[in-house]
Amino acid sequence: MLRQLTCSKTLLLLREAFTSLLPIVLIMNIVVLLSGLTGILESWGIIRASALNGAEVSRLYYFLIPLFLNLALSMLLAKTKSLDPIGTMLIAMVCFFRLSGFLSINSSAQITSYNSSILTSIPATFLAAGILAFFTRLPYLKLVKQQTDLNPQLKKTLNLLIPGLLTVLCFELLGQCLQLIAETGLITLIAQSLPKFQQISQVQELVLYKTVSLLTWFIGLHGEHSADGLFRLLKNTPAGDASGLGLKTFHDVFMNIGGSGCTFVVPFLILLTQKPTQFKSIAQLSLPFSLFNVNEILLFGLPIILNPFFLIPFFLAPFVNMVVALVAMTSGAFTIDPIEISWMSPPLYSAYIATNGSKWAVFTNFVCLLLDGCIYYPFLVLAEHQFKTPLYLSNLFEDDAYGFINEEIDLREERLFVSKQMGKLKSMTSARRVLKQLKGRQLLLYFQPKVEARSGQLMGIEALIRSRDAMGRTLPPNFLPVLYQQGISKVIDQKVVDLIFEQVQQWRAEGLSIPPISINFDKDFLLDQLAVRTFIALAKEYDIYFYLEITEHTYTVEVAALASVVRQLRAAGHRISIDDFGAGYSSLTNLVSLEADEIKLDRKLVVPPKKESVRGQVLLESSVRLCHDLGFSVVAEGVENLSQLQLVRDCGVDVVQGNYTGRPMPADQISLLFTHIDHCQEESSFL
Incomplete structure (x- = not known):
């Protein structure tokens, strides 16, 4: 098992390293391709000498x-x-x-x-x-x-x-x-002890040349350069010379289709397969280059180099092509003209010009392509399966210090690159648009009453951010989700703090008795130690305490980081309210560990689906009873009508919040409730 883990991890590391070389491979191939094309155009007399x-x-x-x-x-x-x-x-x-x-x-x-x-x-x-x-x-x-x-x-x-x-x-x-x-x-x-091969047949020479080329390509060396070097050693002549490899043109036409390993068909197999594959991005990049026998992108991108999944087809395809073409030649179907053709000539076309326009040569070349496809396809499926088993690899690596397997899983998802980039671009565009809109708006506070479920008495208010445009229209905080997503909501929370203390000062100047105020903070604000210390100091200076609402998802996900902050806030006299409980993140076991004073039930618990009203009421009653047994007061938010109010009352909810008991309103309107409560407490019911 240990050996298997080490081998798998090494292969994944090598694949990641080779993949990171793709940009320079791509750049190099483009330059070489342009050089080859301009060379062809120069030989045809279309352009003069190329500078590339x-x-x-x-x-x-x-x-x-x-x-x-x-x-x-x-x-x-x-x-x-x-x-x-x-x-x-x-x-x-x-x-x-x-x-x-x-x-x-x-x-x-x-x-x-x-x-x-x-x-x-x-x-x-x-x-x-x-x-x-x-x-x-x-x-x-x-x-x-x-x-x-x-x-x-x-x-x-x-x-x-x-x-x-x-x-x-x-x-x-x-x-x-x-x-x-x-x-x-x-x-x-x-x-010196290696034998010198002076008298070997052309076919034997071709087999030796191709074997050396493929072997060295597979371990990361330039195959043709290595094969040329070996021929200098064994035959004392470069393989490309007239006295060297006698079947050089034959090699380029039939044994080098798409580059070393005859990989021309590989991008087509990947792109034309019906089921999604893990290699589409590499195939799309490599396809134009494969047409001109440049296959380094495939070699480094899949990768084929040092990849045991492609060892057999990489060696098998060229020699199968060689056998098919030699049989066709010996049967008299066509002959190879002793002319020099560019190694970048596309398949089929290269067979046509190398045989003086023989249709049988083109057909043979096409048959070779079909055979190459049959050879490579099962190994592509096998390689694809390798990268579809992240769970197996995750179990294999277990507690990897770097989380390497997470990066490998991310790499597996690179085929979704375009959609992900579009999503990021859309998100960034939305953030820029929101910030631009906020530039011309005024941020202000609205307040929604929180009332006692039975008596209807005002128990507190929740501060809600709003914006006012140049035309004086008050708009809801549709900008908040975008700012949360981009991690720039802390400035809004800081603005809320500033506005809250300004409003507290104004209400006190008017001689009003201020009920408890609830503020909803994002985790970025709470995890900023300086911001929290400043808030605590201001609250102490103003001699006021708040209910600080934290969404249950934030509290449970960031529990380790928020625990000390929560204790710090509670020690300063503030109360903690868990917001949106039951919104989809809830775990009843979390309630035991939450250091909070109040639980705010999400509207999904308060208003169950019509078909599930009976079971929904049972769930609501059980949730309220459990919260009470654990020492929490319970707030039901989102109460929109009398029947919902009656339901939460029957279930034992302590405090109600919603449009039925009081819509969000500006400071001057909410302050009327303060005065009304001060002088007419007995008439303050929302019943």
């Missing part, structure tokens, strides 16, 4: 790919091992340089480089991150061991110093050992 040099860009890219992978993989490993990402990335890069000789400076202060490979980059990066993590876990290697006033990031960076030094020294020692092995001449001896 795709070959140079391609060489530069494949030279830098090992470094890019080292950086991406080290960042991911840092997160999985709870290391500082930037520090780990830089240490792993230095280790990779020293071990591979990728980049160094000689005694003359000149930069020298060595064309390293992904095969060197991957183990070097894993090893560097592993050693660094090991040393970091040793407490006696930490420079800052005790809690200090240092910035946490600075503390983390300082504690990376000694482990980082030891990691680099380990790689220096490993590099010296490898250099000693190289100086023994063992590698040269092995190379």
Whole structure:
């Protein structure tokens, strides 16, 4: 099980690292593609010499790919091992340089480089991150061991110093050992012992060339470059020369359809399949390039490189194509003309021009495409199934320090990228529109009465935010959900606090007796220690106490963070009210742990569906009784008519709030209720 976990996690890490290389792969392919197209147009006499040099860009890219992978993989490993990402990335890069000789400076202060490979980059990066993590876990290697006033990031960076030094020294020692092995001449001896193939058939030469190309592509090296290098060693001639690979044109036409591994059909299979697939985004990106035999996007995006799910089709498809095409050629269906065609010539068209317009060659090329589809399809299904099992992987990783599996699940949902981005854009647009509207409006407070259920006496009021536009119209707070979603509602809560204290001061100046006031705060305001301390200080200065309403969902989700804030507010004399209880988040077990004085039942409990009125009343009675037994007073909100008022009375609700007992009203109107209660208490019933 442990071995399976390690293997799965390593593959997922590699897939994530390769996926992060897609932007540069895409850029490189576009430049190479443009270079190839302009080269074709130049050969046709349509344009003059092109300034684009795709070959140079391609060489530069494949030279830098090992470094890019080292950086991406080290960042991911840092997160999985709870290391500082930037520090780990830089240490792993230095280790990779020293071990591979990728980049160094000689005694003359000149930069020298060595064309390293992904095969060197991957183990070097894993090893560097592993050693660094090991040393970091040793407490006696930490420079800052005790809690200090240092910035946490600075503390983390300082504690990376000694482990980082030891990691680099380990790689220096490993590099010296490898250099000693190289100086023994063992590698040269092995190379000299390899047989030289001077007399092999063209087909054997083609099989050898393609095998080397596919093998090295699969482990992350440029296959054609590697195969050319081997042919220089074994035949003392480049594979592309006339004396080299005799079936080079045949190879490009039938064994390189869509790029190495004959992947031309893969984007079509993904996009044309009826059921949703996990690879549509990659297929859409790679399709235009596959038409010109450029398949790096598929190699890195699915990925095919280092992915055991695609090992068999990647090797099988080219050789199946070779057999089919050779059988067709030997049967006399067509012949390959000894002409040079661009490796970027699209499938079918390349077969047409390479055989001097043979329709049988085009048909054979088409049959090869169909066979490639049959070969790749079951493995695509298998690979898709791999990324449809997040629960299995979640159980596999269990308490992953970085939550790597969560990111992998997020990556699985990247096919919803467009819709998600549109949703975010819509949300941001809505927020900007709301803020623009609020710019021209005045924010003001309305107040809704809270009355005793039996007598109808005023028990308190709830402050509600409203806005007034330039035409004097008072508008409901439709802007609040958008501001909550964008995390900028705290400024509204602060505005409510300012308006509340201004109004309290005005009412007291008028000699009014102010009933308890309820204020609804969002969690962002409550979790701001400075805002809470300022509020408590102002309330003490004004000698007034409030009912602070917190939605049950916020209270239960943020319970750990809000617990101390709630205790702080209650110690200052304020009361806590749990708002919207029963709105969809409720758990009766939560009631035991809630530090609150009042429970406000959501309208869904107060007004059950018509078909469920009897059962709804039973639920309401039970909820009220349970709240009373636990020591809470109960408020029913959303009471709109006499029958609803009678229902909540019968169920034992203490306080009622709703349009039937009093609509939200401005301060000057609500203050009439204060005066009315002061002088005519016996006539204040809402009955």
